Amino acid sequence: MLGCLSKIIHHRGRRFQCSLVRTYREISSASVDELWQKVVNLADVSWHPLLTSTNVPNGLIPKPGLIFQAVTRLGPIPIRIFVERVHPGEMMSVRVLSIPGIEERVIYRVESTVCGTCVSYSVTLNGWLSPLIWSLIRPRAAKVAAALAAAAEQAANTALSTEPKPLNDRCFDF
Template identity: 70%
Template sequence: MHNWLSKFIQRKSRRVCLSLVRTYREISSASVDELWQKVVDIADVSWHPLLKSTNVPYGLVPKPGLIYKAVTRLSPIPIRIFVERVNPRELLSIRILAIPGVEERIIYKVESTVCGTYLSYSVTLKGWLSPLIWSFSRPYADRVARALVDAAEGTALQAVSKKRKLLKDSCFDFIR
């Protein structure tokens, strides 16, 4: 009887579970610190093609266990985002809890190489609704890594231009 019951429970616990994994990788001329600052600034999602705003106060550093809400550009319904793992200047792993039937995990990795700074953006969708959700979110997911790199490089260019302007307007005008 016990053997039959355990087989029955195992059969019941098997459900259709699909998993979709996609990784995007971009190279940037921005430094690791500049790129990492954009990744961990979870209050400013202006660069993100899918997220519109969050309820996080400016300056809050993400730590494991942090749960916050975000509003997408597609619907006004807020979604919950859970920060799973943070390795400073290296990795940020978050889980998105939007609807039952779908589990989404996003991992940002920043690494420095001789060629520049690489940003990896990995999306994992699990659940029986994942093919449907992926068909809607894929065009946006394709643009996330590039938009993040562009935002970090834009911030770096603004900082350099401000420094040049300060030096130009300083008392050392005779150095030119």
Template identity: 65%
Template sequence: MAGSWLTKLLRRDQRLYSLVRTYRVLSSASVDALWQKVTDLADVSWHPLLASTNVPYGLVAKPGLIYRGVTRLIPIPVRVFVERVRPGELLSVRILALPGVEEQVTYQVDSTLCGTCISCSVTLRGYLSPLLWSLIRPHAARVAAALAQAAEQATLSAVTGEVHPRKKQAFDF
């Protein structure tokens, strides 16, 4: 009897400390260009929250993939777990940074009549989520816009023939 009361209380508290926000941006880049930027886990230059990852270039995002990243705000190593992948449509990752907080980010790419729509949904869970949300909210609002801009810039540089050399990392062979 006491165990069921405690589990009901914990479930209710988990719902209280769950923050969800979705950001949508319309882009002139193609679905393929946006999807390529989203699934390139090694290139996080467009991402305002992650500074770098330990993923080698060319690795395709697959469910179950776990890799490390470093945040921009405060250099904290985080673990990133790829949950779901629907090629050309959806990528869902879970970021585990601190005990007491868990972040789930879902990227969704849709083709519309006006262009390509990229949406980024951020969900924070845990008792530290209100504190973390106050720190990352301005940066999370820029994720979808920065992703769309990076895909448009990559498309533009491909059309004009500009080549930007990428930085070599320790795991590049």
């Protein structure tokens, strides 16, 4: 467990600062595009184990500098989320602005591999409240990558089942 979770405690004068870093990865059978569409659809966070809803309108494409509000499943506490970086089809980095004493950065990455599509969810917590916040969000943060992959696979399966079947081309039927 200590190899997976790095804890660095800095002592600066009378302030303690703790950093917690954790990355979760999941392999999915969904395509990179399907996974990316789930990541950037900030209006639909029904698959997300930590977020209940956001105030983002449907169809808004995240760009760096976008600030929106979200409500967590841990309680009706609204938090602000700032989109830092977006590399379309690859990576989106957001900063969660919840309470003073904690700084959270989340990075979503989607990449194609030989085994399927790999989606990763990286969480970095900084600040003196990070051990307390980490103990609250850790069980749900561990499920984000798996929930994202499952939601993209389910969306891909429903899209395939609702597509009209092609008509048989009888051009070469003798």
